[in-house]
Amino acid sequence: MDAIDTRGKAVIFYGAGHEAQFEISKYRKIGVEPVCLCDKDTEKWGRSFWGVECIPLEAAVKKYPDFAMVITPRFPLRFRIMEELLNSKTVTKDQLLNYEPYIKMKSCLSLHSILDANAAKVFAICCGQIESSRRPQIPFDGNLVENIQKIEQYRQEILENLNSPNPKDNFCACDNCRWATVDYWPVDTRIRTLKYDFGGRCQFNCTYCFSPARHNMVEPEWSKQARLPELTACLKQIDALHPEAVIEYAAGEICVAPNQEEIYGVLEHYDSVIITNAGQYSPGLAELIAMGRVRAMLVSLDAGTAETFQIVKGGAGNFNQVKANLAKYIALGALVDLKYIFVKGVNDKIEDVEGFVALAKELGVNRISISKDHRNGVVSEEAHIFSLMKYMISCAHKNGIAAILASGFFTDDEIKLLNSVSL
Numbered sequence: 001m002d003a004i005d006t007r008g009k010a011v012i013f014y015g016a017g018h019e020a021q022f023e024i025s026k027y028r029k030i031g032v033e034p035v036c037l038c039d040k041d042t043e044k045w046g047r048s049f050w051g052v053e054c055i056p057l058e059a060a061v062k063k064y065p066d067f068a069m070v071i072t073p074r075f076p077l078r079f080r081i082m083e084e085l086l087n088s089k090t091v092t093k094d095q096l097l098n099y100e101p102y103i104k105m106k107s108c109l110s111l112h113s114i115l116d117a118n119a120a121k122v123f124a125i126c127c128g129q130i131e132s133s134r135r136p137q138i139p140f141d142g143n144l145v146e147n148i149q150k151i152e153q154y155r156q157e158i159l160e161n162l163n164s165p166n167p168k169d170n171f172c173a174c175d176n177c178r179w180a181t182v183d184y185w186p187v188d189t190r191i192r193t194l195k196y197d198f199g200g201r202c203q204f205n206c207t208y209c210f211s212p213a214r215h216n217m218v219e220p221e222w223s224k225q226a227r228l229p230e231l232t233a234c235l236k237q238i239d240a241l242h243p244e245a246v247i248e249y250a251a252g253e254i255c256v257a258p259n260q261e262e263i264y265g266v267l268e269h270y271d272s273v274i275i276t277n278a279g280q281y282s283p284g285l286a287e288l289i290a291m292g293r294v295r296a297m298l299v300s301l302d303a304g305t306a307e308t309f310q311i312v313k314g315g316a317g318n319f320n321q322v323k324a325n326l327a328k329y330i331a332l333g334a335l336v337d338l339k340y341i342f343v344k345g346v347n348d349k350i351e352d353v354e355g356f357v358a359l360a361k362e363l364g365v366n367r368i369s370i371s372k373d374h375r376n377g378v379v380s381e382e383a384h385i386f387s388l389m390k391y392m393i394s395c396a397h398k399n400g401i402a403a404i405l406a407s408g409f410f411t412d413d414e415i416k417l418l419n420s421v422s423l
């Protein structure tokens with residue numbers, strides 16, 4: 001992000017939700033310190049988040065009459081808030097540091113901003129909320145430039161059709177998708193989240209991994225034709241990548257990628273989320289963390305004891321080494337989300353849940369994330385696993401650790417039930 005001249009104004013950050021953490025750290029990097037946070041949620045008033053006090057908006061504008069503002073939630077909520085504040089004349093466009101042109105139209109977050117280079121050997125513009133065979137996507141046939149042009153062209157065609165007064169019937173799955181809504185979306189439809197999971201090799205062998213080709217350090221041949229440096233170069237060539245795009249790297253294990261220096265060279269220019277098994281310490285990754293380029297690291301540990309860890313990881317990996325590596329990354333400032341994928345008969349013991357939460361506390365992770373076994377969408381119907389999930393949330397809360405449910409794997413009812421877990 002480029003430097004911003006706030007001309008001595010007090011900068012108020014609006015929205016004290018999860019996204020605020022990223023926005024605050026992004027602006028701090030360029031020397032902008034929030035004077036306060038504002039939020040509609042009265043429960044947050046008087047509390048501090050990431051070192052910033054949250055107060056009502058009315059009080060903030062009174063206290064800091066010469067203010068500028070950053071709206072922290074991601075779009076479309078970001079633009080809904082902007083619209084409300086602009087209409088009520090609480091702010092002017094000039095005061096909004098992250099203002100950009102937006103428009104009311106039908107779209108969804110994926111359609112508007114995501115490209116998923118997926119391990120299924122496809123380029124998808126759908127976040128995966130719908131069944132994979134119906135997603136708007138095109139197969140990768142080895143011709144990277146052509147495929148990228150095609151998928152970006154497809155994105156524009158879908159948007160046009162969704163917003164046409166006479167849309168074509170059966171154009172694609174977006175037609176009647178519940179995620180496509182009329183809302184405020186940016187005029188700029190360049191990619192803001194590039195999910196990169198195109199093959200890649202891995203030294204682990206997790207029981208739940210659905211991409212066995214990665215195991216034992218095997219990188220699929222096809223994925224070598226579209227590694228991250230080539231893909232980003234291609235996207236830049238057609239100006240499809242937003243300069244503030246976030247790259248989510250999940251292709252096998254980054255720390256054993258043969259071209260990791262090149263990958264780190266790309267990631268120096270973007271914020272990233274790194275999905276890693278932390279089985280190997282990488283000085284290149286450590287450097288990116290120290291530069292403040294890594295927004296978060298997602299690590300599936302799935303165990304609370306060294307014995308269970310060995311089983312989950314298919315005999316690979318060293319629990320204590322992973323712990324030591326994570327401690328080093330966290331000491332450099334990494335925000336780690338520690339994940340637990342419940343696998344029936346493998347890591348469903350009380351001591352694993354307790355050991356996992358104790359480890360999360362010892363390391364000082366950002367939060368823990370709970371998931372079902374990816375290959376088995378009905379696992380939570382196992383009462384035993386479901387009650388362990390509840391127990392994990394309760395243990396996390398008791399230890400002051402935030403616990404979230406991995407998105408896309410739980411039904412609305414399950415989310416309601418798990419989120420209502422008390423101490």
Ligand code: SF4
Binds near residue numbers: 108111179
């Ligand atoms: S199918 Fe639905 S979720 Fe997927 S891109 Fe289209 S509107 Fe979005």
Ligand code: SF4
Binds near residue numbers: 204205208209276
């Ligand atoms: S660490 Fe990830 S890529 Fe490697 S085997 Fe496990 S799930 Fe698969």
